[in-house]
Amino acid sequence: SSSLYGAWTIFHRYRTGSSSELEQLVATFLGVESSMIFGMGFATNSMNIPALVGKGCLILSDELNHTSLILGARLSGATIWVFKHNNMQSLARLLREAVCSGQPRTHRPWKKILIMVEGIYSMEGSVVRLPDIVALKKKYKAYLYLDEAHSIGAVGPTGRGVTELFGLDTSDIDVMMGTFTKSFGAAGGYIAGKKELVDYLRSHSHSAVYASAMSPPVTEQILRAMKCIMGLDGTTVGQARVHQLAENTRYFRSRLQEMGFIIYGNDDSPVVPILLYMPGKVVAFSRAMLKRKIGVVVVGFPATPITEARARFCLSAAHTKAMLDQVSAHTHTHTHTHTHTHTHTHTYRHTSLSLPLSQLNSLSQFI
16 A cells, blocks of 8 residues: 555544454454554553543552653643552552542542553563452452553463463453554554443544544554464464564573573563663663674663663564574673673673674564
8 A cells, every 4th residue: 555655644543444444453352342543652651541540540550661651640630659660569558548548638539540550561571460460450449551562462372462471351451552563563552442441532532533543554564463463364474473482582581591691571571681780881882782783772761770771682583593592602702802801791791692783683673
């Protein structure tokens, strides 16, 4: 379609064939009643959360949530309480306080209590403790908003995200959010759940009412990628890639651990952060790696705490063991090169863990 019509779009986003087909496919893929797509992943969070909660509501947000979630929470006008990352004791304490004490001054019950978490946290590589959160959500009659931007299409036996990874029923998740910018190689995002939820957002979300529709070429890319993962294209290529990604993740993480590197995150997470420690060396490190024809994503303040700058590797199914072994070879070489020339040896040990640019397929897919 792009060769005939270009990357055009229309203002009104509904009743277009490609959008309706994609929304139906997303709902089928996730195993929910309905879904709704948006042209921008960041806006999917920041513009829809204010439509779901407002004044008199309480948001319980993980301290490491993405900026789009934080912005959406602030725009909503709801009260925001932050709990420690993946800490169920911290979340349970806040839930008890919210239920027992109610709103400040009036002590009236909160209109809604919304727990906001991510499937995989992009800066930490950690996987949400979803079964525990679902149990707490049910116990205290709260709602759950799950951002699967980094986990959908990447984890679970068939790539359906953390709900599948933990074997949970999708009906336990009130609001399922994800993006198409990582595993699907496109742009945009989705909100999925019960039909009542999606129908409400169609008329109340600013991103739905005022934003333009997703362009047909982008929609077609997502459709083909999702059908490939689901096996609806008549092949097993999609499932083979999901399994290969899981294998690459385990292999790469185990190799780094064997070599004694400090890595963050869960063993199932294809996002693999390695600490650089020195915030002043982040940019220089990135340039030095490019000179060696090694591509790596570096992240520092304010995306991370100022003393926890890091290199972040995002694995792909296209990476082979030979490529990952080549990383080990570079690591060994640069470790011995810098051991006697710099006092911060551990910093330089982390710097060489990457893949040659000529062999990278989609290193930046999770950025």
